Amino acid sequence: MxxxxxxxxxxxxxxxxxxxxxxxxxxxxxxxxxxxxxxxxxxxxxxxxxxxxxxxxxxxxxxxxxxxxxxxxxxxxxxxxxxxxxxxxxxxxxxxxxxxxxxxxxxxxxxxxxxxxxxxxxxxxxxxxxxxxxxxxxxxxxxxxYATAVETAMDALDKIRDTAEAMDRVFIVEVMGRHAGFIGLSSAMAAGAERMILPELQKQKPLTVEALVKHIENVQKVRGDSSYVMVLSENQWPGGAVRLAEQLEDRLHLPCRPCLLGHIQRGGRxxxxxxxxxxxxxxxxxxxxxxxxxxxxxxxxxxxxxxxxxxxxxxQRKGLSEEMIQIQQTLFNPVKRTAPTSVAEPQA
Amino acid sequence: MxxxxxxxxxxxxxxxxxxxxxxxxxxxxxxxxxxxxxxxxxxxxxxxxxxxxxxxxxxxxxxxxxxxxxxxxxxxxxxxxxxxxxxxxxxxxxxxxxxxxxxxxxxxxxxxxxxxxxxxxxxxxxxxxxxxxxxxxxxxxxxxxYATAVETAMDALDKIRDTAEAMDRVFIVEVMGRHAGFIGLSSAMAAGAERMILPELQKQKPLTVEALVKHIENVQKVRGDSSYVMVLSENQWPGGAVRLAEQLEDRLHLPCRPCLLGHIQRGGRxxxxxxxxxxxxxxxxxxxxxxxxxxxxxxxxxxxxxxxxxxxxxxQRKGLSEEMIQIQQTLFNPVKRTAPTSVAEPQA
Amino acid sequence: MxxxxxxxxxxxxxxxxxxxxxxxxxxxxxxxxxxxxxxxxxxxxxxxxxxxxxxxxxxxxxxxxxxxxxxxxxxxxxxxxxxxxxxxxxxxxxxxxxxxxxxxxxxxxxxxxxxxxxxxxxxxxxxxxxxxxxxxxxxxxxxxxYATAVETAMDALDKIRDTAEAMDRVFIVEVMGRHAGFIGLSSAMAAGAERMILPELQKQKPLTVEALVKHIENVQKVRGDSSYVMVLSENQWPGGAVRLAEQLEDRLHLPCRPCLLGHIQRGGRxxxxxxxxxxxxxxxxxxxxxxxxxxxxxxxxxxxxxxxxxxxxxxQRKGLSEEMIQIQQTLFNPVKRTAPTSVAEPQA
Amino acid sequence: MxxxxxxxxxxxxxxxxxxxxxxxxxxxxxxxxxxxxxxxxxxxxxxxxxxxxxxxxxxxxxxxxxxxxxxxxxxxxxxxxxxxxxxxxxxxxxxxxxxxxxxxxxxxxxxxxxxxxxxxxxxxxxxxxxxxxxxxxxxxxxxxxYATAVETAMDALDKIRDTAEAMDRVFIVEVMGRHAGFIGLSSAMAAGAERMILPELQKQKPLTVEALVKHIENVQKVRGDSSYVMVLSENQWPGGAVRLAEQLEDRLHLPCRPCLLGHIQRGGRxxxxxxxxxxxxxxxxxxxxxxxxxxxxxxxxxxxxxxxxxxxxxxQRKGLSEEMIQIQQTLFNPVKRTAPTSVAEPQA
Structure with a gap:
């Protein structure tokens, strides 16, 4: 210096x-x-x-x-x-x-x-x-x-969850971050989204409509009546959330709704x-x-x-937290388990 | 009974x-x-x-x-x-x-x-x-x-205003209410939007791109650097806010951004x-x-x-408040006044 | 004119x-x-x-x-x-x-x-x-x-409910309005408070510690583990919420906590x-x-x-809504009913 | 292991x-x-x-x-x-x-x-x-x-600032943290409080009423009409915010108001x-x-x-950030500077 x-x-x-x-x-x-x-x-x-x-x-x-x-x-x-x-x-x-x-x-x-x-x-x-x-x-x-944008996205996801849960619907919520999935990953974890589509993950292994449909069906099988909320980083799907919602609706025969958060993510206290x-x-x-x-x-x-x-x-590149991705992909990924738990029932 | x-x-x-x-x-x-x-x-x-x-x-x-x-x-x-x-x-x-x-x-x-x-x-x-x-x-x-939906729309409009004002931009914000302009009118007044496009008003006299362009130019002339936020009820413009933003951008050569609030208006406390x-x-x-x-x-x-x-x-039909429409259309409609005010300057 | x-x-x-x-x-x-x-x-x-x-x-x-x-x-x-x-x-x-x-x-x-x-x-x-x-x-x-103050008081009452419910506690929340119970009544109804002490009601028939203790015990009997939130307009109890909490704690042998909202009720968007x-x-x-x-x-x-x-x-005097007082005093006033309901169980 | x-x-x-x-x-x-x-x-x-x-x-x-x-x-x-x-x-x-x-x-x-x-x-x-x-x-x-409690305290401080600024008042806001000043320090910085009284600082060198009066007078001298907001960790002043407000009011002959946030800091999303x-x-x-x-x-x-x-x-003890204390104590501590700035005026 x-x-x-x-x-x-x-x-x-x-x-x-x-x-x-x-x-x-x-x-x-x-x-x-x-x-x-x-x-x-x-x-x-x-x-x-x-x-x-x-x-x-x-x-x-x-x-x-x-x-x-x-x-x-x-x-x-x-x-x-x-x-x-x-x-x-x-x-x-x-x-x-x-x-x-x-x-x-x-x-x-x-x-x-x-x-x-x-x-x-x-x-x-x-x-x-x-x-x-x-x-x-x-x-x-x-x-x-960044923290405020995540808070705003989470707040919107919470609101979407309210209506998704009332109507048992699938929602695809598009958030900012065309080159980096930070907002997507953090807001998905904070709001407990069932799925996320992020640039970093799409580069590694792009998701298909089939994979998404299968996951949604699995979740519904395990949970019964329920909502399903997916976070999509902008620019990660041809036609964005609007197109993806159509594609899923075609396959699932269930109402799938897109939601584009847009510029509200830049504002707020x-x-x-x-x-x-x-x-x-x-x-x-x-x-x-x-x-x-x-x-x-x-x-x-x-x-x-x-x-x-x-x-x-x-x-230089700042990467997403591998730990967080790992948690998000396993924790909120219910699978029908066939193996019974190994312990006896507690005695009341 | x-x-x-x-x-x-x-x-x-x-x-x-x-x-x-x-x-x-x-x-x-x-x-x-x-x-x-x-x-x-x-x-x-x-x-x-x-x-x-x-x-x-x-x-x-x-x-x-x-x-x-x-x-x-x-x-x-x-x-x-x-x-x-x-x-x-x-x-x-x-x-x-x-x-x-x-x-x-x-x-x-x-x-x-x-x-x-x-x-x-x-x-x-x-x-x-x-x-x-x-x-x-x-x-x-x-x-x-209804009150909560207006609050949510207003909150989003406030956030949009933050970024619109920072960047001197035009925003078209699409709110719910395809048959009734209540959310549109109330959120526009609550957030001080410069303009609103509501089903009831469109039925009477549909707005043209030309009229909108002229209004935006007038506001900019009077205010100088400034933001311009328009509230659009859904289904009131062919192609919605996305198309309208493109049309305005073509004419104004200024960044015009659409924002679709969607289902977040159904949620929240x-x-x-x-x-x-x-x-x-x-x-x-x-x-x-x-x-x-x-x-x-x-x-x-x-x-x-x-x-x-x-x-x-x-x-039976519940109409919008004529008084509120009137206020919204005149109050936030700055026009370059040519007539000088009739009083002398206060003496400090 | x-x-x-x-x-x-x-x-x-x-x-x-x-x-x-x-x-x-x-x-x-x-x-x-x-x-x-x-x-x-x-x-x-x-x-x-x-x-x-x-x-x-x-x-x-x-x-x-x-x-x-x-x-x-x-x-x-x-x-x-x-x-x-x-x-x-x-x-x-x-x-x-x-x-x-x-x-x-x-x-x-x-x-x-x-x-x-x-x-x-x-x-x-x-x-x-x-x-x-x-x-x-x-x-x-x-x-x-007024509406904003009610919203702020309600928001605080919601937050208090969170912790009251987690700990099964009694809370006395003091709100503004020493001469008029509007904020007290509206925020109590909006937040589902179990009880309210308002100037208009105190003038008619002041509440005693005994009456409050009895109500709290009744609620607890009916509900089991539960929180109890009381809204108190300022100036309506000698020593305010702090003193009332002490008096109730002495009698109930349960943690009773005061909360004074004060000037936050004047601020906020x-x-x-x-x-x-x-x-x-x-x-x-x-x-x-x-x-x-x-x-x-x-x-x-x-x-x-x-x-x-x-x-x-x-x-001239603007009175509180009798209808709202009536609702608040009966609806949220659980009493152990002895009479059985008159209908048979639905058959699943 | x-x-x-x-x-x-x-x-x-x-x-x-x-x-x-x-x-x-x-x-x-x-x-x-x-x-x-x-x-x-x-x-x-x-x-x-x-x-x-x-x-x-x-x-x-x-x-x-x-x-x-x-x-x-x-x-x-x-x-x-x-x-x-x-x-x-x-x-x-x-x-x-x-x-x-x-x-x-x-x-x-x-x-x-x-x-x-x-x-x-x-x-x-x-x-x-x-x-x-x-x-x-x-x-x-x-x-x-912790982060949520800081957000809640900051939100209350923002609301207090609104009314303090409207009325040019002094406010003492009591926050949680009787043994640790984390909430106090972070909320004070986040809300731009003029002063903070924290357990860690009180242990080193307890503040006197005289020192506080002098600081308030200095701030007022530099800023003219203005608000002054002080964050006080609970248990750090005999009689708390209520007593401190009385002591300051006696000396300043200005309205000084206490505000006790209490249990709202435990709740909220x-x-x-x-x-x-x-x-x-x-x-x-x-x-x-x-x-x-x-x-x-x-x-x-x-x-x-x-x-x-x-x-x-x-x-083991987790200490407060010295850097943050330092910033908070100097940045928001306006003093009348006598030395002129050394540079010439920009030419318009």
């Missing part, structure tokens, strides 16, 4: 798909910076704001009570323009005009690629904060927003865990900037603040 | 799409009946259970703490078989075998048609309890489940208002049965328990 | 204890006024702001997305100063300086008394909006904030019903002002907007 | 104060045992049930959809009787009568001491599952129920994290039993299942 330069003013932006807790991390960045008498300037709408010189000062009063709200008060965007070759130079000019000594980027892998792109021209400290519901970044046990994570990582990011770190992401691993090179965060 | 016969045993069933608060009304029926030393027998899976003689005794302990859960512990179903000509006679045989003196049917208009069908053969008291999220029954200000409504109507239904009422629905109008002939509940 | 004067600018303030939905009503006032090209000036901290000339302009952008938040963005206060004899004249001077043509006061009975006090000096239209969780105002079926009520009443208040109404409260009765003289709102 | 004996039947009980997620862990125990064709017998009301031979068989259908509910379907209790010298022998007799090969105890440190007591007589495998909201057990990063934790630990406990482990607690540390000797779980 280079000898840290004196930091007088930090720039901050939120970029890419918004995630619950982005505001909490922004608040922590501002309060921590102010604690060290560092000025904070936010660029609005992510990298677009940097290119458009769309900025605002951030003071304590701007962030005081925002940690309970989702979204981002400085707005986010996906910037196509910023991928162009001349974008970094234009952005650097804006940063220099505002006398920015370091930049904190709150977002996902696309945002961190942008930070690398910018770093090719602007060589002052850039530190990333992992703000994405997908949890698909190496270098932190959990990303900011952040959970306590996301607010705490966002606060800790936000403070840590300011500390990293002050220590002269550059092109790293602030994260928490095994409850300790760590820094990981930005490039590693998307190039 | 005929002289009431002594009621010794009541039958009860839940039928059609389940609604939050069905359990609370079942509980009230059981507790009120028990208070009058009346026996209660439930038929499971709605009219199917009646045909299949699928029954269970209901005691206080069965219903003690179920009012906080959605779904229905005695299960519901849509019964095709019960529409057949010989179904009522078969059902009557089961009812008589169990010495049922009166039947309480918890459900929507389809379930009440079934009650009429049954009444052609079985002439003992049949009383309906309005359990449907759609609120489309004449004879009660609100149906059981019932609101206090639904639990209270369900309890009051459940008790009222038992009182009606004891008073010898037949082929009526128990309801609450202007805070008073009332009874309405079952046939009226679906033949 | 006098011939309405042209209204160019409205003042607005929130006063007394805050209530969920105050922001939603403020939003409706601002948007409705703007729709009619009327200017809006808010005075901050209730009548204190009026005396201190603490004001701010209210534009659409200030209120756009506040309807989902509790509290009040223009702050509230209880003003002792405003009760003094010379306060109205001082306030009138501030109102006139700002060229205010009418004032909308959002609050409870204390705030409306203040409006009467002010009206003795300042004779332009003053219209009240009922914003209080207590629901103790005549002239509207429900006050803004407003329910859909409160947001809709607040929006409708807010718009109605602006309409009343434009029609020249003075010293009236805007309310909703039997789903219709109405106006009631401010003095009536606290001088 | 001894060579594992063949396990044919497991006993299970929940003991001590109930915690959200106990049902989820019970479900996982039953489903995992059934997967291995092991019988499960539950003893009701904790160790009391063991002494009273109050038992029930547990099948898949008993636990299928209980993971979303707090409390414990097999009931819990604090057993004084089980501390007596002859209790283990009596319990062992019951266990042997039912041919129980291993016992799983879900509870906190008191329950684990009971397990040790029992182990002095009954030498078959006993495995603990950490079910307590207090998080004060060594051997697992989090106990089951378990968070996704608690359900997942409970499921993983429940499965792990069955695996430990099958592997012949005895007198250990199943836990998760750094995302890995681990086993810790029961005695260590209460004898």
């Amino acid at each position: 280079p000898a840290p330069a004196k930091i007088g003013r930090i720039g901050v932006l939120t970029s890419g798909g918004d995630a619950p807790g982005m505001n909490a991390s922004l608040r922590a960045v501002v309060l921590a910076a102010k604690h060290h008498s560092i000025d904070v300037v936010a660029f609005r709408h992510g990298y677009e704001g940097l290119l458009n010189d769309d900025w605002q000062h951030m003071n304590e009063s701007d962030v005081l009570h925002i940690l309970q709200y989702s979204g981002t008060i400085i707005k986010s965007a996906r910037s196509e323009r910023f991928r162009e070759a001349d974008a970094p130079a234009a952005a650097a000019q804006v940063l220099d005009k505002h006398q920015i000594d370091a930049l904190i980027v709150i977002g996902g892998d696309g945002s961190f690629r942008g930070a690398g792109h910018l770093g090719s021209v602007w060589q002052k400290p850039i530190v990333g904060i992992p703000g994405t519901i997908d949890n698909d970044l190496y270098g932190t046990d959990a990303t900011i927003g 952040p959970t306590a865990s996301d607010r705490i994570l966002a606060t800790r990582i936000g403070v840590h990011a300011v500390n990293l900037v002050m220590a002269g770190a550059n092109q790293v992401m602030a994260g928490i691993i095994a409850d300790q603040p760590v820094a990981t090179p930005l490039a590693d965060t998307w190039q | 005929p002289a009431p016969a002594k009621i010794g045993r009541i039958g009860v069933l839940t039928s059609g799409g389940d609604a939050p608060g069905m359990n609370a009304s079942l509980r009230a029926v059981v507790l009120a009946a028990k208070h009058h030393s009346i026996d209660v027998v439930a038929f499971r899976h709605g009219y199917e259970g009646l045909l299949n003689d699928d029954w269970q005794h209901m005691n206080e302990s069965d219903v003690l703490h179920i009012l906080q859960y959605s779904g229905t512990i005695i299960k519901s179903a849509r019964s095709e078989r019960f529409r057949e000509a010989d179904a009522p006679a078969a059902a009557a045989q089961v009812l008589d075998k169990h010495q049922i003196d009166a039947l309480i049917v918890i459900g929507g208009d389809g379930s009440f048609r079934g009650a009429g069908h049954l009444g052609s053969v079985w002439q003992k008291p049949i009383v309906g309890i309005p359990g449907t999220i759609d609120n489309d029954l004449y004879g009660t200000d609100a149906t059981i489940g 019932p609101t206090a208002s639904d639990r209270i409504l369900a309890t009051r109507i459940g008790v009222h239904a038992v009182n009606l049965v004891m008073a010898g009422a037949n082929q009526v629905m128990a309801g609450i109008i202007a805070d008073q328990p009332v009874a309405t002939p079952l046939a009226d509940t679906w033949q | 006098p011939a309405p004067a042209k209204i160019g600018r409205i003042g607005v303030l929130t006063s007394g204890g805050d209530a969920p939905g105050m922001n939603a009503s403020l939003r409706a006032v601002v948007l409705a006024a703007k729709h009619h090209s009327i200017d809006v000036v808010a005075f901050r901290h209730g009548y204190e702001g009026l005396l201190n000339d603490d004001w701010q302009h209210m534009n659409e952008s200030d209120v756009l997305h506040i309807l989902q938040y509790s509290g009040t963005i223009i702050k509230s206060a209880r003003s002792e100063r405003f009760r003094e004899a010379d306060a109205p004249a001082a306030a009138a001077q501030v109102l006139d300086k700002h060229q205010i043509d009418a004032l909308i006061v959002i609050g409870g009975d204390g705030s409306f008394r203040g409006a009467g006090h002010l009206g003795s000096v300042w004779q332009k239209p003053i219209v009240g909006i009922p914003g209080t969780i207590d629901n103790d105002l005549y002239g509207t079926d429900a006050t803004i904030g 407003p329910t859909a019903s409160d947001r809709i009520l607040a929006t409708r009443i807010g718009v109605h208040a602006v309409n009343l002002v434009m029609a020249g109404a003075n010293q009236v409260m805007a309310g909703i009765i039997a789903d219709q907007p109405v106006a009631t003289p401010l003095a009536d709102t606290w001088q | 001894p060579a594992p004996a063949k396990i044919g039947r497991i006993g299970v009980l929940t003991s001590g104060g109930d915690a959200p997620g106990m049902n989820a862990s019970l479900r996982a125990v039953v489903l995992a045992a059934k997967h291995h064709s092991i019988d499960v017998v539950a003893f009701r009301h904790g160790y009391e049930g063991l002494l009273n031979d109050d038992w029930q068989h547990m099948n898949e259908s008993d636990v299928l959809h209980i993971l979303q509910y707090s409390g414990t379907i097999i009931k819990s209790a604090r057993s004084e009787r089980f501390r007596e010298a002859d209790a283990p022998a009596a319990a062992a007799q019951v266990l042997d009568k039912h041919q129980i090969d291993a016992l799983i105890v879900i509870g906190g440190d008191g329950s684990f001491r009971g397990a040790g007591h029992l182990g002095s007589v009954w030498q078959k495998p006993i495995v603990g599952i950490p079910g307590t909201i207090d998080n004060d057990l060594y051997g697992t990063d989090a106990t089951i129920g 378990p968070t996704a994290s608690d359900r997942i934790l409970a499921t993983r630990i429940g499965v792990h406990a069955v695996n430990l039993v099958m592997a012949g482990a005895n007198q250990v607690m199943a836990g998760i540390i750094a995302d890995q299942p681990v086993a810790t000797p029961l005695a260590d779980t209460w004898q």
